Structure formats: structure tokens, C-alpha cells
Amino acid sequence: MxxxxxxxxxxxxxxxxxxxxxxxxxxxxxxxxxxxxxxxxxxxxxxxxxxxxxxxxxxxxxxxxxxxxxxxxxxxxxxxxxxxxxxxxxxxxxxxxxxxxxxxxxxxxxxxxxxxxxxxxxxxxxxxxxxxxxxxxxxxxxxxxxxxxxxxxxxxxxxxxxxxxxxxxxxxxxxxxxxxxxxxxxxxxxxxxxxxxxxxxxxxxQIRVDIWLKLLGNICANPLSLLTGVTTDRMIDDPGVRSLFAAMMEECIALGRRLGLTLDTTTEQRMAQTRQLGAIRSSMLQDLEAGRSVELDAILGAPIECAQAVGQPVPRLQEVFALACLRAEGAGLYP
Missing domain, CATH: 3.40.50.720 (NAD(P)-binding Rossmann-like Domain)
Structure with a gap:
């Protein structure tokens, strides 16, 4: 070594x-x-x-x-x-x-x-x-x-x-x-x-926990930016989108805990971390604007796959995934 x-x-x-x-x-x-x-x-x-x-x-x-x-x-x-x-x-x-x-x-x-x-x-x-x-x-x-x-x-x-x-x-x-x-x-x-x-x-x-903690932000910010076309600060500052952001994050936290991960955070803490970064254009929004294929499967499809394997309901994640896939398909960027 x-x-x-x-x-x-x-x-x-x-x-x-x-x-x-x-x-x-x-x-x-x-x-x-x-x-x-x-x-x-x-x-x-x-x-x-x-x-x-x-x-x-x-x-x-x-x-x-x-x-x-x-x-x-x-x-x-x-x-x-x-x-x-x-x-x-x-x-x-x-x-x-x-x-x-x-x-x-x-x-x-x-x-x-x-x-x-x-x-x-x-x-x-x-x-x-x-x-x-x-x-x-x-x-x-x-x-x-x-x-x-x-x-x-x-x-x-x-x-x-x-x-x-x-x-x-x-x-x-x-x-x-x-x-x-x-x-x-x-x-x-x-x-x-x-x-x-x-x-x-x-x-x-515990790198698997670190990866899941990052996923908490990406699983919301990336597909929602694909759908809205705006930066993360605007999404979190909008009451309706913030509510959806939080619901998606709650489902992701619950799924991670169902998989045995120790996630010492709350939706408010995690959203505050994202908001502190300011007007961030997510990687998925950048890809959409540049005409590059989008990373929907790893960020949102794979967690939904895990949820289905353990029988964990994730209705908001599934709804946003369906909408984001349709948006990306319409742009010729998915699958």
C-alpha cells in the first residue's frame, strides 16, 4: 500500500x-x-x-x-x-x-x-x-x-x-x-x-451517508430546476415550490433511514445549506440549457428504484420524476 x-x-x-x-x-x-x-x-x-x-x-x-x-x-x-x-x-x-x-x-x-x-x-x-x-x-x-x-x-x-x-x-x-x-x-x-x-x-x-446527504439537495434542486428553469434561491424562496422541495426531501430522508443510514439532519437545515449558496444554476439546468443529456436516473430514478425494492412510498419523488422525464424527453435529452 x-x-x-x-x-x-x-x-x-x-x-x-x-x-x-x-x-x-x-x-x-x-x-x-x-x-x-x-x-x-x-x-x-x-x-x-x-x-x-x-x-x-x-x-x-x-x-x-x-x-x-x-x-x-x-x-x-x-x-x-x-x-x-x-x-x-x-x-x-x-x-x-x-x-x-x-x-x-x-x-x-x-x-x-x-x-x-x-x-x-x-x-x-x-x-x-x-x-x-x-x-x-x-x-x-x-x-x-x-x-x-x-x-x-x-x-x-x-x-x-x-x-x-x-x-x-x-x-x-x-x-x-x-x-x-x-x-x-x-x-x-x-x-x-x-x-x-x-x-x-x-x-x-461513512461515505455512503455523505453521498445520501448530498442527494438530499440534488434530488430536489436538479429536477425542479429542470421544470422551472430558475436558480435554487428562487425555488426555495417561493412558498409553493419550497413546500414541494421539503416534501421531496422528507421522502428522501425517510428512505435513507429505512435503508439503515444515520442521517443527522432536517429538511430545514438542509434547505438552509442550499439557500446559503445563493443563486445556483443546478447541473441539470446547465445541461438542459446546453443541450446535454440530463442525469435523471442516478439522481431521482435510482432512489425511486430503492424505494420500490423496500416498499417505501415516495409519491412526490415519483410525480416529479415523471414530469422531469417528460420535460427532458421533449427536449431530446432523455433517456
Whole structure:
């Protein structure tokens, strides 16, 4: 196993060169690590020609030198692989990542919603259940053994105004940990590397709880922004939408507790956290406006799948999912 030293440069491959992937790549590259982005199309061309252009804290953008490659073969073996793709892309992309994986390379997942591995570790409700909404044929599960996985969640607001340009506007916390819980040497190592790069990283002994706590915000804000077209502050400040926001969140909290998760929060506390971030355009609203496929299945479909498996009623989640799917289908962005 690696030493816990975080001082020397690491080879870090980031799969997904969008807002979150670009934000993480920029911070790690500025900290001196050997960062390579797996990218395509206009983003690949822009990063190769101009570097990754990164702005944070309201400052002017700076050029950050990172490699950008079109294939895992060109990237080669990495010390860490970070998955920052939309969840719906994982079954297609992850099976191609073999050339990036050395014998002990961990794979850190930073996707929204429930990840494919969430129930593939022993000792919890629904143990062994594959999330059909996330990995319907098991391609991701077969491509990355659960022993490689480090679960992660990132609380940040970023956007890409154009290919190869990332603007970080709010948020600076990243939690990572072992899917089965507890603290490990490799979680301590990589949380240290990411923290030293200014990513606010911490090693979590209960990453499944952290992922569910983030889901509490996404499960409401993302589909409701898809339907309303407004920022999170406007949704929470509107009495009618706030009531629906709270009802959805209550269902998600109750479902998490039914699955055995210790969720030490309330809807009011969680909505207050979201409101403090200000006028946030959710990732799903950004995708809708940019004409990109939306992440409805991992964020809303998979929790509903879990609720059905344990017989937990989630009527508000189901109603909003139906409406959001119809809206996204009409825009040609789902499934």
C-alpha cells in the first residue's frame, strides 16, 4: 500500500473534462501533480491549444497546463483515476479504462446521485442489488472491481461557459472514503493529496451517508430546476415550490433511514445549506440549457428504484420524476 506521504507529484487521470472534472484538474495541476484529462471534441482541442482556463474567487481566468488525451491508451497507468462524468456515460466509458489502471490504482467516483457500487458492499440493506437505473447490464460493475473504488462526493458550484474553460463560483468540500465504511490508509493518503491542492478534502468513515446527504439537495434542486428553469434561491424562496422541495426531501430522508443510514439532519437545515449558496444554476439546468443529456436516473430514478425494492412510498419523488422525464424527453435529452 502507498505511503501516507502526500508531498510528491502523482499521476492523476480525470475522466470527464466538464465543470467538476475541470475544477479538480486545475487545482491538482496547480499543486504540481501530473494531471491528464480524458476529453473529446471541442474540449480536447481547446485544452490542447490553450491549456485549461480556470477562474475562481471572482478573479480573471488563468491558463493551467494539463495533458488532454482522447483515449485511455494514450493516458497510460495512473496513480489515481477520478470519475467526473455524468452517470449515464459510465457504462460506455468505464469498460475502456483498463490501460489507466495499474495493479493498485484506486478509482474515485465523484458523480451525482447514487453510484453503481452503492449496494455492492456487504452489511447493509439491499446488499448486492445492482442499480438498474445506473448500471443496467452491469458493465461498470464488471469493469471496476469494488476493491478499487473510493466513494466520493463534492459540494461545489462550477460551470463551463465554453469548452476548456471552467469557472468555480462557490463551494469547497470534497469527502471520500471506503464503500464499506471505516478509515483506510489509502483514503487518508488521497484525501491529503486533494486537500493540499485546495479542494477541501476530508476522509470520511461513512461515505455512503455523505453521498445520501448530498442527494438530499440534488434530488430536489436538479429536477425542479429542470421544470422551472430558475436558480435554487428562487425555488426555495417561493412558498409553493419550497413546500414541494421539503416534501421531496422528507421522502428522501425517510428512505435513507429505512435503508439503515444515520442521517443527522432536517429538511430545514438542509434547505438552509442550499439557500446559503445563493443563486445556483443546478447541473441539470446547465445541461438542459446546453443541450446535454440530463442525469435523471442516478439522481431521482435510482432512489425511486430503492424505494420500490423496500416498499417505501415516495409519491412526490415519483410525480416529479415523471414530469422531469417528460420535460427532458421533449427536449431530446432523455433517456
Amino acid at each position: 502507498n505511503s501516507v506521504s502526500t508531498s510528491h507529484p502523482r499521476r492523476i487521470g480525470i475522466v470527464g473534462a466538464g465543470a467538476v472534472g475541470g475544477h479538480v484538474a486545475a487545482r491538482l495541476a496547480l499543486a504540481g501533480h501530473q494531471v491528464t484529462l480524458l476529453a473529446r471534441g471541442a474540449t480536447l482541442e481547446a485544452v490542447r491549444a490553450h491549456g485549461l482556463r480556470y477562474a475562481t474567487g471572482g478573479q480573471a481566468s488563468q491558463r493551467v497546463e494539463v495533458r488532454a488525451e482522447a483515449t485511455p491508451q494514450a493516458m497510460g497507468a495512473q496513480d489515481l483515476v477520478i470519475l467526473a462524468l455524468k452517470s449515464q456515460a459510465l457504462p460506455t466509458v468505464v469498460p475502456t479504462l483498463g490501460p489507466m489502471l495499474a495493479a493498485d490504482t484506486p478509482v474515485l467516483t465523484l458523480n451525482n446521485g447514487l453510484p453503481w457500487w452503492y449496494f455492492l458492499v456487504p452489511g447493509q440493506a439491499l446488499e448486492g442489488q445492482r442499480l438498474a437505473r445506473v448500471d443496467p447490464l452491469g458493465e461498470t460493475e464488471r469493469a471496476v472491481d469494488i476493491s478499487r473504488v473510493l466513494g466520493g462526493t463534492i459540494m461545489t458550484s462550477c460551470h463551463c461557459p465554453e469548452p476548456g474553460v471552467v469557472v468555480h463560483s462557490a463551494g469547497a468540500r470534497l469527502a471520500l472514503g471506503e464503500p464499506g465504511g471505516g478509515l483506510s490508509e489509502r483514503a487518508a493518503l488521497w484525501s491529503g493529496v486533494l486537500a493540499d491542492a485546495g479542494l477541501g478534502a476530508v476522509a470520511s468513515p
